[in-house]
Amino acid sequence: MDRPTISLVTGAGRGLGVEVARQLAAHGYQVIVTGRDEARLAEVVAGLPGDGHRALRLDVTDAEQVQALPDRVGELDVLVNNAAAYVDWTETATNADLGAARAVLETNLVAPWALIQALLPVLRRSAHPRIVNVASGAGSHGDPDFGLTRRGGAAASYGISKAALLALTSTVAAELAETPVIVNAVCPGLTATYPGAEAMGAHPIGAGAESVVWAALVPDNGPRGGFFRHAVPVPW
Numbered sequence: 323m324d325r326p327t328i329s330l331v332t333g334a335g336r337g338l339g340v341e342v343a344r345q346l347a348a349h350g351y352q353v354i355v356t357g358r359d360e361a362r363l364a365e366v367v368a369g370l371p372g373d374g375h376r377a378l379r380l381d382v383t384d385a386e387q388v389q390a391l392p393d394r395v396g397e398l399d400v401l402v403n404n405a406a407a408y409v410d411w412t413e414t415a416t417n418a419d420l421g422a423a424r425a426v427l428e429t430n431l432v433a434p435w436a437l438i439q440a441l442l443p444v445l446r447r448s449a450h451p452r453i454v455n456v457a458s459g460a461g462s463h464g465d466p467d468f469g470l471t472r473r474g475g476a477a478a479s480y481g482i483s484k485a486a487l488l489a490l491t492s493t494v495a496a497e498l499a500e501t502p503v504i505v506n507a508v509c510p511g512l513t514a515t516y517p518g519a520e521a522m523g524a525h526p527i528g529a530g531a532e533s534v535v536w537a538a539l540v541p542d543n544g545p546r547g548g549f550f551r552h553a554v555p556v557p558w
Contacts, residue, residue, distance in 0.1 A: 328398050330354040332382050333405030335362040341531035347371050356380035382433035388440050399448040400538045401441055403434035404456045408480050415478040423479035430483035454537040457507040461485035464557025488549055488558050495547030506537045509551040
């Protein structure tokens with residue numbers, strides 16, 4: 323018997339994650355929304371179109387919670403690694419609080435890595451498995467506005483963590499190249515998820531989420547191991 327396509331979105335209690343979950347649900351997916359605030363997750367699930375959606379409390383940096391996910395999830399077709407941490411825009415590599423930097427790397431790099439390891443056996447049982455890593459132009463050498471060489475070293479730990487996430491994407495995609503599991507990274511672009519973002523030229527949150535959802539929907543002969551914004555390859 324056919325079943326709905328099931329997706330899990332981390333960091334789905336607010337911002338981009340909520341809209342990604344909403345758009346996936348609008349495509350007919352059953353969505354597992356995860357985050358640390360159970361009350362907020364329940365609100366998100368209640369607002370999603372369709373039915374069969376679930377909320378799971380998950381701290382992506384908690385190794386025990388991540389390891390328990392396969393049993394809690396059961397079946398899965400799409401993993402969206404959206405949860406992210408950020409420090410101060412004024413932070414540079416030479417003045418960074420390395421404790422704070424480690425926390426950013428734990429959330430933005432180690433957590434997606436751990437989630438891929440934990441959930442890959444479940445994804446392998448899917449007919450059309452997808453892994454989508456939400457990266458950023460801040461981790462790219464090629465982004466003309468916010469790339470690694472364009473910020474004067476600002477937001478160091480965030481950019482470095484997202485560059486590492488892109489490297490993880492390529493590495494995992496290469497390992498899984500001969501399998502049905504398709505792995506890509508996406509940049510949602512500068513998105514209006516915080517006050518003042520519009521003044522910096524941010525586009526609506528729905529447009530940013532579309533980039534993420536596009537990678538979840540790529541066909542079986544679609545791209546692998548790439549970095550995309552609005553379905554267009556981004557150099558990195």
